[in-house]
Structures are given as C-alpha cells and as structure tokens.
Amino acid sequence: MTDPMAGLHERGRETFAGLVDGGEARLDALFATVPALGELAVGTVYGHLHERPALDARTREAATLAAIVAAGMAGPPLSVHLRTGLAAGLAPAEVCEVVVQTAAFAGFPRAVSAADQLNRLFEGHGLPIPPPPSPREVVLAHLAAAEGEVAGVLAEFPRTEVQATGPGRVLVACFAAGDGEADDAVPGAVLHCAVDGADVTSTTVFRAR
Template sequence: MNHHSPSDPMATLYCEGRHTFIDLVPDGGSRLDALFHTAPAMGELAVGVVYGHLHARPGLDPRLREAVSFAAIVASGMVGPPLSVHLKTGLASGLAPGELTEVLLQASAFAGFPRAVSAADQLNRLFADAGLASPPPAPPREVAQAFCGLVREGRPPMPLSEAVKRHLCRAERLALFATSASAVVVECFDGIDTDPQALLHLNVEGETVVSVALFKAH
C-alpha cells in the first residue's frame, strides 16, 4: 500500500472503509490484502469509496444498501469476488438468505436470465461454503405475511394476546417491513388513516413466527 499523509482524505476513507469491511467480514483484512495485492491503489479506491463513503451515508439503511449492491452485481454479470463479498456483507448487514435469492429473482427480470443464472450457479457454491440451507427458508416478510393471514382467518398458529388478535383481525390493511433477518414490523391501518392503529413486532426463526409484541395501540 502506498503511504499517505495523515491529511490525505482518500487514506482516511480507506482506513474507515477497511475497518467497516473487517467488522462485516471476519477474514476481511486478509481477504482485502489478497484481492488487491497486485494493485493496492485499486483497493484503496474501491474500499474507500464503497465502505468508507457510501456505506456510511445515512440515506439508506445497511440492509437496503446491500440489497441494491447485490442486485447491481447480478445485473452487471459479476460472478467472481464481488458476488462472494456482497453475499457476506449482505448477511452481516441483516439480509436473510431468502431475501438475497429474492433479490436475484427480481434482478433477473431486468438483467436477463443468462446473468442471473450465472449468479445462481455461484450462489449454490457460496451457500454450501457458508453452511447455509439451500434452498433457504422463506424470507422473514413472507413468513410474517402468512402468519398474519392465518390470524385474520381465525386460525392463529400460536397463542396470542386478545389485543394482538383484535388489531390484526380488525385492520383494513396491513403494511409489513422486514427490519432484519429475524424481525418484521407490522403496521395495522383502519380505512384511509395514515397513522397506524397498532404497531406489532414479530420475531421470525426459519419459517416460523416465534413471538409477537404489541408496541403501539390506539
């Protein structure tokens, strides 16, 4: 690596980005050193921009930022280190394995099937290397949606408080947002109200909702 003065902004970004990457990927330091051994300046630029600058921007949460990155990698046809790296950083940022395969499916409609199939082929190996189930469990939002549907049909798959059942059953519409690989927030709305009447937090393990907490109720 080239030496920089302490005031060099690119060096600062690289240091910050390298620290972020190592936090996300356990073997991140050695992986970066090996990947950019021949072209260390490229490593400084790539790591500084992606993990030093972009990753720290507050406009997108880490899950969404990694989902966008993963989709862009699939769309560009990169099936080498970038796909491997962003599988790891995506998981570390809170994306569930099933969400990553859903992103791949979505990207296939716009990037074309040849690129998506190439990415899917590499994911087979990456999932196996990481010890992930293949195919993965359904994404947490899908699990939560099915759970809410059963409750609204009067067939709750687990004991629930009367307040939780009442809000889920009476709501005219629900809005579901996965916030991590194991958590989904459900907003319960009445009519055209823009303020939810109730806010629920669902914990998901695999393809099962294991707990529900009522955070807000009018």
C-alpha cells in the same frame, strides 16, 4: 498534503472488518497485487457509500447485489457482497429474491450465472439450499392465519405495512381501514414479529396512545 482517500480507506476497512470475520486480511489478499485499487474501492464503497444515511445497510447491500448480478460480475464481487449482505441483515431468501428480480431486467443468463455461484457460496457458508422463506413471507403467512390478540388487532386495524428489518425481525404497522394511504397516517398498532426459519416465534403488540 493530506490524502482524503486515505482516511476513507481506513474507515472503509474498519467498516468491512465489522461486517466480515477476518475482513482486513481478506481485503489484503484480494488487493495484494494492486493495493491502490483496494484503497480506491474500499474507500469509496465502505468508507463513503456505506455511511450515507439515505439507505439503511440492508437496502444498500440489496441494491449492490442487484447491480452485481445485472453487470454479470459473478466472482469476487458476488462472494464479498453475499458476506456483507448477510452481515447487514439480509436473509438468504432475500438474496435469492434479488437475483429473481434482477433477471427480469438484466436477463436470465446473468441471473442464472449468479444463481450457479450462489449454490457454491451457500454451501460454503453452511446455508440451507434452498433457503427457508424470507422473514416477510413467513410473517405474511402468519398474519393470514392469525389468532387471538393478533387477530383482534388486525380486525381493528386491517390495513398493514409489513417490513423486514433484519434476518429474524419483521415490523407490521397496522392502520384503520379509513386511514387510506395518507403519508401522515399514524398506525393504531405495531407488531414486532420474531422469525426463526419458517416460524414466527413471538409477536409483541405495541398500541398507539
């Protein structure tokens, strides 16, 4: 009889290895004593949940990090999902913001414990402490001081929806003021902003036809 979990486990290992350098060796070391737990955990999280289409990988990792902090799981879970969160496209500042958000609902002691571990994890990854602003923050500041073509687009389409799609990419959907909040409103323009650290390095404007 075929074991369905075995297939999920193999797929999960492949997914994890694609996110983390030396991922399979790390999993083998983590679950060396209890390999059956590794099969269950990796198969469930990376073989099944990670492949569900309702959430993109960034959002799923952010939700996972929030759950880890809320549960007080400082240790391997936070370390592992910092790696996979960064690999999925979360910016370091977004990871920190997850901790801040979680503190209000899960309590400050657990958030402080997570922040303490992040100090060491960031240092180990060679990440700046504190991290630069999140890409979304950088773009919002850029839009507030926009000039030239971008300023013209915002004057024409002043209502914006700003969404980071990766550690260095932010999309800004720009709507006419009269579009209201209708779900079927089509943006008059979309800005693709490339972000490096605290700077917007380029903005490409796409206009609706």
